Amino acid sequence: MTTLHLLDFVAMAIYFAVLVWIGIAVARSGRGEGESESFLAADRNMNLLQTTCSTAATDLGGGFSIAMGGLGFTLGISGSWLIAVSGLSIVMVSFLMVPKVKRWSDRVKGLTTGDMFEARFDQRTGLLAAIVIGIAWFTFVGGQIIAGGKLLQVTMNISLAWGVAVSGAIILAYTAMGGLKAVIYTDVFQMFVLMIGIVFIAVPIGMVEVGGWSAMVEHFGSNPGTASLVDWTAVGWKQMLGWFFAIFPVWFISIAAMQRIVAARDERTARLSFFLTGVPIEWPLFAIGSTLVGLIARMLLPDLADPELATPTIIMELLPAGVAGIVIAAYIAAVMSSADSCLIGPVAIFVNDIYRKQLRPLAPERELVRVARIATIVLGLLAIGIAYLVPNVLDLILYAYTFGAAGLFFPMLGLLFWRRTTASGAYWSMLTGGTSAVIWAVLDEPFGFSASWAGWVVGLPVLIVVSLLSTHSPDENPDLFN
Secondary structure, three states: OOOOOHHHHHHHHHHHHHHHHHHHHHHHHOOOOOHHHHHHHHHHOEOHHHHHHHHHHHHHHHHHHHHHHHHHHHOOHHHHHHHHHHHHHHHHHHHHOHHHHHHHHHHHOOOOHHHHHHHHOOHHHHHHHHHHHHHHHHHHHHHHHHHHHHHHHHHHOOOHHHHHHHHHHHHHHHHHHHHHHHHHHHHHHHHHHHHHHHHHHHHHHHHHHHOOHHHHHHHHHOOOOOHHHHOOOOOOHHHHHHHHHHHOOHHHHOHHHHHHHHHEOOHHHHHHHHHHHHHHHHHHHHHHHHHHHHHHHHHHOOOOOOHHHHHHHHHHHHOOOOHHHHHHHHHHHHHHHHHHHHHHHHHHHHHHHHHHHHHOOOOOHHHHHHHHHHHHHHHHHHHHHHHHHOOOHHHHHHHHHHHHHHHHHHHHHHHHHOOOOOHHHHHHHHHHHHHHHHHHHHOOOHHHOOHHHHHHHHHHHHHHHHHHHOOOOOOOOOOOOO
């Protein structure tokens, strides 16, 4: 099947109508006292299923779902280690970070990374942390919108420009109405349908179509030019280290992770949901499944012009009418779930760390929600503009990861685990680490080392040296997380 059936289009229309309806329903139910808590923190009462699905959908549904199919098409099965790094990161976060952050956020109603840095260090450091993480995740939004646009392009037979515009419009509609609570509610069924459609339907059908793993190994292994596609160790050590430095720190400083910790019902729910997202959802299910789809596409459609369209093309080619429409709808919606999750983070930072703290400290709750909705639309439109300028999904995602990870990873570790860390140490580590990574990226990553390396090499020594040479200011609370 090269095009979708009428039934597929009907299923997709209904699917997206449901998403918008959820946004409307959540907006209506959240009116009155506690409206801002509903919009920005999902009432801090999400259960295990909701928290797990939302955490997983945020990371996997968007750029990774598109990019991993493309990576499987071009790099092969060893590309699955990219997601393995992310899975390792989130498992470590579930043990090391989630308990401390959850107890703090419940105790003081903390909301953002800026809140946490301000409480531990001072207002200047908190504001810088908020700006750094906000910019990094705002850039991430563009990658997700591109992914949604590409899916609409190949499935609806429209231009990429229209695809980006339509996907962006749907994201803005339900996010602006329902905020984080609507985002989490939609993530639940999006993640279920996505995992079932890709891992348990598309992969088995595709493997049957190509004759199984042994036939795939024989097909690619017979040609020296493609033998590496079925080699688990084909990815080079520089590439692997680059992925590690760029991706491993992300869950420690992720604004989406912060919001899921805040939104979870209790500490146990938060910890278990993060662990399950890392294992088995990210690894091995999604990592291997999504990479196999790319390999299947390379075998069946070797002349595919854009490798990042491997997954949606395989869905359209292999899945029966009706099923394909549902899976494509869930696939597009899951892509959108990553975009809206990453968009609501910068919105929360703007409303909480800039508007409420810097501009209108006495703003009433209804005003904060109104500003949040306006900020969602404005930042979303800006993200769509960025999406047009940077058309490669994986590059944009890794750049956003690098930018945030280089600046915040070591200050975050110091905040949580090293009492001697001072506000000055954290502040200058953020500035120098982030700046070093940006400069290294502008220089086109000399010697083949990724920009995140520069951030680590500079940021860690600065944090240690400046902290040891400075003292805690009266505004600091060095015992907050100890």
